[in-house]
Amino acid sequence: MTLPIAGKPAAAKGPVPQGEALLRGIERLRKELDAVILAHYYQDAEIQEIANFVGDSLQLSQQAAATSAKVIVFCGVHFMAETAKILNPDKQVLLPDLDAGCSLSDRCPPEQFARWLEQYPGHKVVSYINCSAGVKALSDVICTSSNAEKVVQSFPAGTPIVFAPDRHLGAWVGKKTGRELVLWPGFCIVHEQFTERQLTKLKVRHPQAKLIAHPECDESVLAMADYVGSTRGLLEYVKSSPAKSFIVATEVGILHLMQKARPDAELIPAPPSSGCNCAICPYMRLNSLEKVYLCMRDRAPEITLPEDLRRRALEPVRRMLELSATGRP
Ligand code: 13P
Ligand code: SF4
Numbered sequence: 001m002t003l004p005i006a007g008k009p010a011a012a013k014g015p016v017p018q019g020e021a022l023l024r025g026i027e028r029l030r031k032e033l034d035a036v037i038l039a040h041y042y043q044d045a046e047i048q049e050i051a052n053f054v055g056d057s058l059q060l061s062q063q064a065a066a067t068s069a070k071v072i073v074f075c076g077v078h079f080m081a082e083t084a085k086i087l088n089p090d091k092q093v094l095l096p097d098l099d100a101g102c103s104l105s106d107r108c109p110p111e112q113f114a115r116w117l118e119q120y121p122g123h124k125v126v127s128y129i130n131c132s133a134g135v136k137a138l139s140d141v142i143c144t145s146s147n148a149e150k151v152v153q154s155f156p157a158g159t160p161i162v163f164a165p166d167r168h169l170g171a172w173v174g175k176k177t178g179r180e181l182v183l184w185p186g187f188c189i190v191h192e193q194f195t196e197r198q199l200t201k202l203k204v205r206h207p208q209a210k211l212i213a214h215p216e217c218d219e220s221v222l223a224m225a226d227y228v229g230s231t232r233g234l235l236e237y238v239k240s241s242p243a244k245s246f247i248v249a250t251e252v253g254i255l256h257l258m259q260k261a262r263p264d265a266e267l268i269p270a271p272p273s274s275g276c277n278c279a280i281c282p283y284m285r286l287n288s289l290e291k292v293y294l295c296m297r298d299r300a301p302e303i304t305l306p307e308d309l310r311r312r313a314l315e316p317v318r319r320m321l322e323l324s325a326t327g328r329p
Contacts, residue, residue, distance in 0.1 A: 016294060022290065023289075026289070029297060033070065033071045033296055035069055035070070035072070035073050036053070036069035037050060037051045037075060038053050038072060038075065038076070039054045039075035040056070040076040040080065040231075040284065041231045041253055041254045042231070042281050042285075044287070044289075045256040047075045047288075047292065048256055050289070051075060056144065056233075057130070057230070058129075058147055061317070064083065065087045067088075067091075070091060073096070074303075075096060075292060076095075077102045077283050077284055078095060078102065078105070079102055079105045079130055079131060079132060081094075083129060083136075083317060084303070085305055085310070086133060086136070086305065086310050087317065089307070092299065092302060093302065094295040094299065094303070095295070099286055101283050103189040104130040104186045108132070108186050109134075110135050113164065122160060123182065124161045125138060125140045125162050126139065126140065126141055126142075126143055126151055126181075127141075127316070128143060129143065129144045131164065133309055133313040135164065136313035136317060139164075140316060141316050141319040141320055142319070144230065144320070145169055145214065145216065145230035145231075147323065147324045149176050149177055150324070151323055152173050152181070153179075161181050161182070162182040162184070163183055166188065166216055168187060168188075168215065168219065171183065171219055189281075190280070190281045191214055191216035191218075191249070191250065193274070194270050194273070196220040197273075198270070198273060199249065202268065203247070206268060208243070208244070209245035209266070210237075210243045211226050211246075211249065212226060212247070213227075213228050213250065214228070214229070214230065214234065214250035215228050215229070215230070216250075231250060231251075238267075239261045243265075245266040246268065247268045248269055250270075250279070251279055251280065255269060
């Protein structure tokens, strides 16, 4: 049976298949287009299941840089797909939902960032990959949550550095490296919701559980964590830890592969300040299997960039990839 997607006008090219037929349709289009499907850990489990590769922001940009596929279907958010385009001007990059933004990227417009930077002449600019191509083009080097320490340490001690757009990741990296970083005051709306108060209550209820947290969380949360790391880091920690119970302070999408890797472990999603079990990124979750199918069928929405901007954004992304090429980030 086929049904139109709720809330969307029926597509001119016919309705979207459902169930098994939808999966077969995606498979057929993947072959026809010579497409690779890349998915972030925060995607719905059913998207992670059909992806060629699931990873964190660094792994996904490395995959995008290395792929020989003609089309990249990026199941993540806009800045991720845009990074894939920066690296692949000759490939078609599709994003299932063009509205899949990011609070960090959206609240750091390039024009405002350029004016802010004028206050810090002579500073090196390290930008978290969660930013637009315009902000990347104003940066010396890009980093992700898994290589931020290494990227900051690539500058000689004493180098004045500004870090944007996540103030929590910036503060954490500053602490780890002993560097004083000037921070752009951005934050992630998902990780900002975890509080020391809620997590303390949860720790009391689960005293044996290890608390693991993403560095986009507030400093007070990171201070009480047993481990702080990128989504891949959190997954690896759970895989290799002898512990049987974990409180996970990041978007709940990561629990899918964590539970698969550790079916014996109890995974407790950290509650946001509201107390609900719903640490879900509203941008990431705009994508759906139906939209994955549609973007391949219609070859849209497509990520495009002015060539001059792409070139300027490419250098800092390349620098990051070079710095991450040797050993683990
Ligand atoms: P990582 O993929 O680097 O863990 O970052 C998580 C995130 O919030 C991506 O938007
Ligand atoms: Fe942006 Fe936070 Fe969503 Fe990641 S989880 S895409 S940082 S809003």
